[in-house]
Amino acid sequence: MNLKELASNLGLSQTTVSRALNGYPEVNETTRIRVAEAAARLGYRANASARRLATGRAGAFGMVLRTEAYGPHTVEFLGGLAERLFHDEIDILVSTVESAEDEISAYRRAAASKKVDAVILSSPYPSDPRIGILNDLGLPYIMHGRSEGSPAHAWLDIDNSGAARRATEHLLDLGHRRIAMVNGPKGMTFANHREEGYRAALASRGVTLSPHLIANTMFTDEMGYRTAQLMFERPNPPTAFVAGSMMTALGIFRAIRSAGFELGKDVSMIAHDDVFPYLNADTMVPTMSTTRSSIRAAGTRVGELILQMLSGKPAADIHELWPVEMVLRESTGRAPAGTQL
Amino acid sequence: MNLKELASNLGLSQTTVSRALNGYPEVNETTRIRVAEAAARLGYRANASARRLATGRAGAFGMVLRTEAYGPHTVEFLGGLAERLFHDEIDILVSTVESAEDEISAYRRAAASKKVDAVILSSPYPSDPRIGILNDLGLPYIMHGRSEGSPAHAWLDIDNSGAARRATEHLLDLGHRRIAMVNGPKGMTFANHREEGYRAALASRGVTLSPHLIANTMFTDEMGYRTAQLMFERPNPPTAFVAGSMMTALGIFRAIRSAGFELGKDVSMIAHDDVFPYLNADTMVPTMSTTRSSIRAAGTRVGELILQMLSGKPAADIHELWPVEMVLRESTGRAPAGTQL
DNA sequence: TCCGGATTTGAAATCGCTTTGGATTGGCAA
């Protein structure tokens, strides 16, 4: 069933049917209803390719996943994004690449073949080459996270610096002085921000920073374990951890136990929680204190923002910084006596 | 830069340029090279919508994610799939829906608007309504998992029954008699298969099955915890667990510790591992015995199989059942004395 | 009754590609 058939079926021209279906004003209300009814009855839907060709809009957004950088948070984000875009009948097109170069050539391809109207970037670096290239290509984009060293761009980010700062300050308030920061990969914007927040908190209390208490790792259970284990083996081990992710936290938790400590008593921890339905900080034992921000909600909002951008809002005006809430639970307790320097 | 411009730039017809670029034989090798070179130099890429309209092929596969059913394994699968499809320049189109009805209407839309050439189904039920509908729609599909009660369909599945059976038998060999099975949601094909395998193993050893040692839950850390905790509170608690997923296993592990037991000594566990890069059974403490099968590899293979199907291989011939390897580590040990009935 | 503007409808061009159905050329055997 295509437009032509539908039109002849109704005894109308393709023009009128198309207009009726797309809500143009210059069509009689009764014919509009007649058309809509026939379309529904016959199961007509416009051919997506034809429409795209005619309108010049792809009706799809792209997202390129770098194999080494995606994880459980990716699908949460995607889920939120898709949820928002579903009603507008906009598709999400995902591809995966191995390297940064492949990612860029994926954008080039997408732009040249007009497969997508916009792309969503994630895992930004302070000076991110993708921005310049996408600007050159004229392919609209929005960044989940932000890239401070780069020219103006649309972004949505959470307040990583503030989150790390609050978490660290809280641990300081509890008397901890040797607080480890198990951060994400070195060089990524969000990791920098978290380190800034961490440093700022220590500095504000006059606590000197021990470089060996800062680690940069992938957000995996395993790396969390190894990192914490190494720290426990050194002199002056930490009495508290600020963990970059729940995965990391699980690993650190294991290391804490392996070292014979009890979480929430001997050693404290606050982890950042992206809010996964299958990993609940509230039901762990002990329950986990977190800084939390729903990555799914971020996906939904990013969808909204891109739509705004495509309907004219300047990218330079699209900056959204989400506050991060801190939820204190059992994994944080007073520093054990004698460890406070 | 479109085909017309490129052609006039080269002093050739669109026909010839198109053929040269698409590898048709009736074009002189020297002109083919000339065309390819010019296309590369000018950055020409065929407009995807136009090509799709002309060829009738969408160049994309669809995957609908049900919000309640996706999780960390989803993105792994997607990653593997995308990797295979990248080279063939086939896009993956993901959408999320809330309910089974929405999922079906998503297929209807996709079929009517010809957005995708095929779809990938996941989380099948023994008698899955999607199959009949997709057959009616004439939209090719392949199932990750399978649907035994349904008509012939293309699928790739892992040997869940065999995996559960081997895991259970191994625990029996170690002397365990009260073995709990913490399975996936009731009614799903894979969960049925696992229960079959579990029952078969018990039956083959003449061990009577205790219904309260079988649980059906979502694959979350939390549910694993709660389920195991409940089991420990009842009389005759299990001395071993067969866990449906690594997430579940983490929760069960916590419950084991909370109950004052030691994993691998007082209580054993074998978990099913979909192989996540960020959750490594080999580096847990204690290391986790698993039945494992890479879900990423399954994604890659499913991509391959769909391509075969679209190039003519009958769906009814596409059945692939992957064996599951069992990896024994420290979480499984002999049943403690006195528990063996 | 007739006119002018608003309201509805339609014919045809357009989007950028693929592909059908010829044309044109060159080489070689008759």
Added chain:
DNA sequence: TTGCCAATCCAAAGCGATTTCAAATCCGGA
């Protein structure tokens, strides 16, 4: 020289929508 077959290339017809430009119809006011 002629004829025929390959090897190349091209003009034009789709693909199925949207959209421009124009025509038809309806209506109230003069």
